[in-house]
Amino acid sequence: MKETVYKHILQLAMSFSLGNTRMFDLLNEGLAKLDWEYDDYGCKMSLDAGNKKVDVYESILIDSPLMPEKQKIICTARAFWRCASEICGFNPEWGIIDGVKPVRLYLNLKESGLCGEKILKENYLVSDKKAQLVSRIGDYEYSVGQKLPKNSYNLYVSIPFCPTRCKYCSFISANSSLSGLLPQYLDTLCKEIKDTADVMKNIELNTIYIGGGTPTVLDEVQLERLLATLKSCFDIKGIEFTLEAGRPDTINEKKLETALQYGVNRISINTQTTNDSVLENIGRCHSAENYYKAFRLARSMGVPCINTDLIAGFENDTFEKSLEDVISLSPENLTIHTLCVKNSAYMREDGFVRKQEQLSKLLEFSESMCHNNDYVPYYLYKQKNAVSGLENIGYSKKGFECVYNICMMSELNSTIALGAGASTKIVSSGKSTDRTESFFDCKYPKEYIENNEKRNRKIQFLKEKMT
Numbered sequence: 001m002k003e004t005v006y007k008h009i010l011q012l013a014m015s016f017s018l019g020n021t022r023m024f025d026l027l028n029e030g031l032a033k034l035d036w037e038y039d040d041y042g043c044k045m046s047l048d049a050g051n052k053k054v055d056v057y058e059s060i061l062i063d064s065p066l067m068p069e070k071q072k073i074i075c076t077a078r079a080f081w082r083c084a085s086e087i088c089g090f091n092p093e094w095g096i097i098d099g100v101k102p103v104r105l106y107l108n109l110k111e112s113g114l115c116g117e118k119i120l121k122e123n124y125l126v127s128d129k130k131a132q133l134v135s136r137i138g139d140y141e142y143s144v145g146q147k148l149p150k151n152s153y154n155l156y157v158s159i160p161f162c163p164t165r166c167k168y169c170s171f172i173s174a175n176s177s178l179s180g181l182l183p184q185y186l187d188t189l190c191k192e193i194k195d196t197a198d199v200m201k202n203i204e205l206n207t208i209y210i211g212g213g214t215p216t217v218l219d220e221v222q223l224e225r226l227l228a229t230l231k232s233c234f235d236i237k238g239i240e241f242t243l244e245a246g247r248p249d250t251i252n253e254k255k256l257e258t259a260l261q262y263g264v265n266r267i268s269i270n271t272q273t274t275n276d277s278v279l280e281n282i283g284r285c286h287s288a289e290n291y292y293k294a295f296r297l298a299r300s301m302g303v304p305c306i307n308t309d310l311i312a313g314f315e316n317d318t319f320e321k322s323l324e325d326v327i328s329l330s331p332e333n334l335t336i337h338t339l340c341v342k343n344s345a346y347m348r349e350d351g352f353v354r355k356q357e358q359l360s361k362l363l364e365f366s367e368s369m370c371h372n373n374d375y376v377p378y379y380l381y382k383q384k385n386a387v388s389g390l391e392n393i394g395y396s397k398k399g400f401e402c403v404y405n406i407c408m409m410s411e412l413n414s415t416i417a418l419g420a421g422a423s424t425k426i427v428s429s430g431k432s433t434d435r436t437e438s439f440f441d442c443k444y445p446k447e448y449i450e451n452n453e454k455r456n457r458k459i460q461f462l463k464e465k466m467t
Contacts, residue, residue, distance in 0.1 A: 004073070005076050008073060008076075008077050008098055009080050010024060010028075011098035011384060012080060012081065013080075013084065015092040015094065015098075015388065016087075016088045016092065017088060018050045023088065026049050026050075032047065032048065032049035032050075033047070033049070034046070034048075034080070036076060036080075042058050042060050043057070043058050043072075043075050044079075045057075045058070045080060046083075047080065047087060049087050050087060052087050056079050057079075058075050058078045058079035058082065059075070060075045061075075061123060064122075064123055077098070078095075078125060080096075081096050081125055092388065093127040093130045093389075094127075094390070094391070095124045095127070095130075096124050096125055097124050097382070100383060101381055101382075101409060101411075102134050102380065102381075103134055103137055103381075103409065103410050104410050105120075106134045106138035107141065107145075110142060116134070117131045117132065117134070117135040133377065137377055137378060137380050138410075141378075141406050141410050141412065144401075144403065144406050144407075149204045149206065151204070152203070152205070152206040152413055153206060153414040153415065153416055153466070154205075154206050154208070154408060154414070154415040155207070155415075155417075155418070156209050156404075156408070156416070156418065156422060157193070157208070157209070157226070157417075157419055158189075158211060158212065158213070158417065158422040159212040159213045159217070159226075159419065160213040160419065160444075160445060161182060161185075161212065161445070162212065162213050162214045162217065163214065163217060163247055163249065163250060163285055164284070165283065166272075166282050166283050166284055181446060181449065182217075182222065184449050185420070185448070185449060186222055186225065186226065188448065188449045188455075190225065190226065192419070192455055193229050193230060193418060194229070195455075196233075196418060196459070197233035199459060199463055199466065199467060200234075200416065203466060205234050205235060205236070206239065206240075206407065207239055207240040207241070207242070208234070208236065208242065209242045209244075209404045210226070210243045210244060211242075211244045212244055212246070214247045214250055215244050216244075216247065216250040216255055217247075217250050220252075220254045220255055223258055223259070224258045224262070227258060227259065227262035227263075227264070231262050231263060236263045237263075239263075240266060240404060241266065242402065242404060243264045243266070243267050243268075244267070244268045245268060245294070246268055246269070246309070247284070247285075248269055248270075248271065248286045248290040249294075251294040251297065253297060256297065256298055256303065260301065264303075265304045267305075267306055267307070268306075268309065269291065269294050269298060269308055271286075271288060271291035271309075271310070271326070272284065272311045272314075272337075273317055273318075274288040274291065274325040274326070275288070275316075275317050275322065278314050278316065278317045281314075282314065288325070292329070295329050295331070296329075299329075304332075305332040305400050306332055307332070307334070308326050308329075308331045308334060308335070309335045309337060310322055310334070310336055310337065310366075311337045311339050312336060312337065313339025313359055320365055323336075323366055323369055324369070327370075327373050332400035333395065333396050333400060333401075334370060334375055335392065335393070335394045336370075336393050336395065337392040338359060338363070338390040338391060338392060339359075339386065339387045340383040340386040359387050363393075367393075370395045374398070375396060375397060376395060376396060377393050377395055378394055378396045378402075378405075378406065379394040379406050379410070380392065380393050380394070380409075381409050408425075411435065412427070413427055414426045414466065416462065416466075417441070420441060420443065420444055420447070420448035421442075421444075421448075422440075422441045423438055423440050424439040424440075425438050426439075426465045426466065439458050439461050441454070441455075441458070
């Protein structure tokens with residue numbers, strides 16, 4: 001029990017920093033001392049860090065609807081949050097929520113007939129503003145879930161290759177310019193698509209999402225082969241069909257023409273920032289002008305729905321201007337990410353540390369700008385290494401919400417994922433913690449190509465769980 005609780009505390013410690021050092025690192029390196037003990041009514045905790053010691057006693061909420069064991073865990077987390085908040089001098093707005101899916105937590109509570117917003121604030125110490133945001137998004141996503149065809153599923157197709165690796169990223173992707181694996185990878189992936197289609201032929205497909213990496217690193221012939229395989233294997237008529245074209249420098253007229261020909265009706269063209277010096281510093285091989293040209297090309301060719309991602313938190317960036325630049329193009333979707341630097345990212349290796357200054361203000365600015373330009377928040381998730389523990393939010397014009405994003409993040413139905421690094425999640429009709437079962441593919445493209453036995457086990461898994 002104590003080990004489980006400590007894992008929660010370490011996760012929560014990523015939302016705090018003392019000067020330029022994460023509380024997580026202070027605890028891991030023995031530079032902060034943490035002690036706690038339970039009694040029948042609560043948790044007594046002591047945290048000693050940065051030449052300051054704080055003692056608190058946090059009571060278990062007797063009238064809470066949560067199970068006693070869960071209450072003990074979150075009581076201890078609240079005690080840590082109060083200690084760390086006093087030592088570090090700020091209160092993380094997400095309280096003690098350490099998971100990536102606060103909306104799913106809200107939906108679990110709602111499905112159990114409980115007042116999710118109230119519990120988020122009282123039990124999890126979430127700020128009023130964030131709790132209201134989750135409630136708004138959660139209620140909308142609940143209505144989406146009620147309309148989904150029973151037993152329908154989403155299909156995710158992984159292309160884990162990029163032109164270069166961004167400095168903030170540790171996503172499992174291979175540098176396409178140095179890799180000879182793409183042809184073999186595509187051969188293997190197309191076979192898996194066909195095998196999966198055979199299993200799922202009597203189940204309704206809800207959405208397709210081709211993600212990465214950067215799927216448009218595929219050349220014109222490779223992209224057509226992939227899309228033709230999907231079209232021949234699945235009934236794609238009328239479904240939401242997304243192709244990530246995240247790097248503007250990988251987009252051309254022929255690729256867009258092919259995508260539209262084979263049923264793609266939503267693409268992502270991501271610049272992350274329109275500041276050229278920042279783009280260079282973070283390792284992206286394109287300029288803001290490349291982004292504008294790619295966006296206008298896609299618009300001129302009639303792509304029905306375009307998404308753009310921006311990231312708040314880069315050093316020396318001009319985020320407000322970037323957001324204004326992107327909104328001037330009027331994309332149907334906008335995704336605003338808080339900078340997240342994973343431990344194995346180049347930026348971390350270069351000495352990056354978490355900074356919380358101004359991040360909340362940037363997200364408040366984006367919320368105001370989106371509201372004033374008729375974008376509404378429709379999905380939300382967190383990442384454990386995000387600056388200040390803040391969130392990523394998807395905004396949409398009315399009627400252009402990405403159903404795949406909603407279903408996948410809030411586990412409204414099953415997602416069958418194909419390719420290296422992909423994670424299949426089967427969602428049952430049950431509630432709470434027993435609602436999902438997962439199957440994880442091999443992480444790396446070479447492993448994925450060579451491990452035929454694991455792909456066969458996955459097909460068997462799908463037969464048992466979905467048919």
